[in-house]
Amino acid sequence: xxxxxxxxxxxxxxxxxxxxxxxxxxxxxxxxxxxxxxxxxxxxxxxxxxxxxxxxxxxxxxxxxxxxxxxxxxxxxxxxxxxxxxxxxxxxxxxxxxxxxxxxxxxxxxxxxxxxxxxxxxxxxxxxxxxxxxxxxxxxxxxxxxxxxxxxxxxxxxxxxxxxxxxxxxxxxxxxxxxxxxxxxxxxxxxxxxxxxxxxxxxxxxxxxxxxxxxxxxxxxxxxxxxxxxxxxxxxxxxxxxxxxxxxxxxxxxxxxxxxxxxxxxxxxxxxxxxxxxxxxxxxxxxx
Numbered sequence: 001x002x003x004x005x006x007x008x009x010x011x012x013x014x015x016x017x018x019x020x021x022x023x024x025x026x027x028x029x030x031x032x033x034x035x036x037x038x039x040x041x042x043x044x045x046x047x048x049x050x051x052x053x054x055x056x057x058x059x060x061x062x063x064x065x066x067x068x069x070x071x072x073x074x075x076x077x078x079x080x081x082x083x084x085x086x087x088x089x090x091x092x093x094x095x096x097x098x099x100x101x102x103x104x105x106x107x108x109x110x111x112x113x114x115x116x117x118x119x120x121x122x123x124x125x126x127x128x129x130x131x132x133x134x135x136x137x138x139x140x141x142x143x144x145x146x147x148x149x150x151x152x153x154x155x156x157x158x159x160x161x162x163x164x165x166x167x168x169x170x171x172x173x174x175x176x177x178x179x180x181x182x183x184x185x186x187x188x189x190x191x192x193x194x195x196x197x198x199x200x201x202x203x204x205x206x207x208x209x210x211x212x213x214x215x216x217x218x219x220x221x222x223x224x225x226x227x228x229x230x231x232x233x234x235x236x237x238x239x240x241x242x243x244x245x246x247x248x249x250x251x252x253x254x255x256x257x258x259x260x261x262x263x264x265x266x267x268x269x270x271x272x273x274x275x276x277x278x279x280x281x282x283x284x285x286x287x288x
Contacts, residue, residue: 027107029074033060033067035116040136041065045087047114052079052103060114078105085114085140092118092136093267099140101274106146108279113141121269140272141259148250148280151177156246156284157227167234169194171246171282174225181220184249184277185210185257188217190228192248194235197283202245209233212257219254239286246284249277 035043047060053076060067075081081103086096103110116138120131153174160170173190175181183189195205208231220226228248259273 026073027075027103028070028072028109030070030109030111031059031068032111032113033115034065034113036065037116037118039118039134040089040092040116043087043089043116045085045114045116047086048084050082050084052077052081059112075103075107075110078103083112083114083140083142085138087116087136087138089136095138095265095268095270097138097140097263097270097272099142099262099272101142101144103144107144108147109145111141111143111145113139113143115139115141135266136268138268138270139259140262140270142272142274144274144276145249145279146276148278149177151175152181152250152278152280154228154246154248154280154282156282160227161237162234165233166229167236169230169234169236169239169246171228171248172225173220173228173248173280175220175222178222179252180222181250181252181278182254183219184251186212186214186217187219187254188226189214189232190220190226190248190250191231192228192246192280194230195245195247197243197245206235207231208235220250241286241288243285244283246282248280250280251275251277 033045033047035041035045042063044063045060049057049059051057079102081101083099083101084096085099086094088094116136118134118136121133121135122129123132153176155172157170157172160168162168162170183191185191191208191210193205193207196203208229211232214232228246230246255275259271261269262272263270
């Protein structure tokens, strides 16, 4: 192999590596920060995102108590990202933490939520927890959303109108995949949202009521059917003529509602967790 051929092979290898790090879909970012605890205000927070390409983005650097922003196609590369979260207070010290997460390149939306509060530390004594001294709690919540596989079918069930307790609309979901699927809120229940649409734009969305006291129900097994509703109890027996979108989140493994302790110190408890969901969408129109 000549020297020129070696150089050309090296350049091609580098280009293929860079292409492999590029996301082939759109991955939008929804970011939120919240701290309304007067006991620890003002709190100066700094939240930095480090990309696989060693780029650094400031997501939040301020003393505001509430901040949100969204950006289309924010994540450009797949690979390992790091959230660096730090804070400083006048009377309750300061700290920082790094939280790593991966992007596969197939995500469509990523939600990052950072928050702080000030409450009693929970101390386990035998089989119970007792309250200890108050400490700062820092929360890092990261949800990644993916398009649902084509092996999951959904359709409006026009025959089931419900009753006085459980109203429509009802949606039949068939799991043709090999994976067991779980609901976003409770493992065995598929509770979604209903949006009113016009000209491919969402006008407003109804979430419904969420009741976490429902009895246990099995998840959606392969080659099985479950029914989905808007929230726990539905909305109405009859939808008015309009264009709609029903959206429900599914996961291929059970995920708890909360997040776990990531790092515990004398003056702060850091909580963190990442959850992955399929976003199953169903557009339909009611004519009469």
